[in-house]
Amino acid sequence: MALDEAALDVLGLAPLWARRGARTASRAGGEGREGREGEAGMPAAEQSASTPNSVAPAPAVRAEAMPSTELGGPDRLDTPDPRDAPDQEADALLEAFGEVAEHPSRPTPTIDRAGVAALDWEALEARVAGCEQCRLCEKRTRTVFGVGDREADWMLIGEAPGENEDKQGEPFVGQAGKLLDSMLRALALARGENVYIANVVKCRPPGNRNPEPDEVARCEPYLQRQVALVKPKLIVALGRVAAQNLLKTDASISSLRGRVHRYEGVPVVVTYHPAYLLRSLPDKAKAWADLCLADDIYRQALSERAGE
Ligand code: URA
Secondary structure (H helix, E strand, O other): OOOOHHHHHHHOOHHHHHHHHHHHHHHHOOOOOOOHHHHOOOOOOOOOOOOOOEEEEOOOOOOOOOOHHHHHOOOOOOOOOHHHHHHHHHHHHHHHOOOOOOOOOOOOOOOOHHHHHOOOHHHHHHHHHOOOOOHHHHOOOOOOOOEEOOOOOEEEEEOOOOHHHHHHOOOOOOHHHHHHHHHHHHOOOEOOEOEEEEEOOOOOOHHHOOOOHHHHHHHHHHHHHHHHHHOOOEEEEEOHHHHHHHHOOOOOHHHHOOEEEEEOOEEEEEEOOHHHHHHOHHHHHHHHHHHHHHHHHHHHHHHHHHHO
């Protein structure tokens, strides 16, 4: 793997890289995989509660209590749009009265799972662009379908578009996107080159709130179809909301990190959302450990395929 020290500088992980590079070289000489946690400044493994989709314990990523920002707040960085406030208040009131916060004038459409599962790229993109499956369509500027190499080995899945993504129609284009690009560079990857990036929901939730379960459910066939078409060897779930929705669990991100899960049969590694990392610099080292785990899983998948 080519070293990209500039990218690691951005991540604040250049010294880790130097050690990883040294270790990679020695691994090529027959050394085992131990020691990564030391390189990433992490103590020995601490495994936690399993989830329905988790398949295998993975090495040595410490599960720690997350600061409340990662546990509760929106992952996206953009500031809430004040125009959205009345809507959110109305939703909160409706929920308080146990009602479903659906737009009163729009009947709930049925989800055409089988139809979506049969679409090719072009038809899928068109279907998403015209989607009115949930009320997120009412306030979006653009749908955010996904971007990158449609035959990529790596698929990165975030939560939902933020303000910039809603304007530009591309995932992760704000500050968090820049950090994500640096993280990819550190792995000798790039947006669009063996990487495909998508979100759990394709429209921006007003005020950057977390997507509602119903919104996720209505968007899921699109993501499932994207995964089926890309056929990635590995999925990286970016942030708590993406991970919980993909893996259908309420488990904390700290308990989901450091293990290999599955989504639609594809191995999934969970890491922090780049927007969260921008606010919490110390956790970049943990994110780097997650990416190293992802890289290991990827390489394992490659060598298994070579041995077939
Ligand atoms: N955060 C996400 O989860 N996805 C985006 O596309 C942008 C920010």
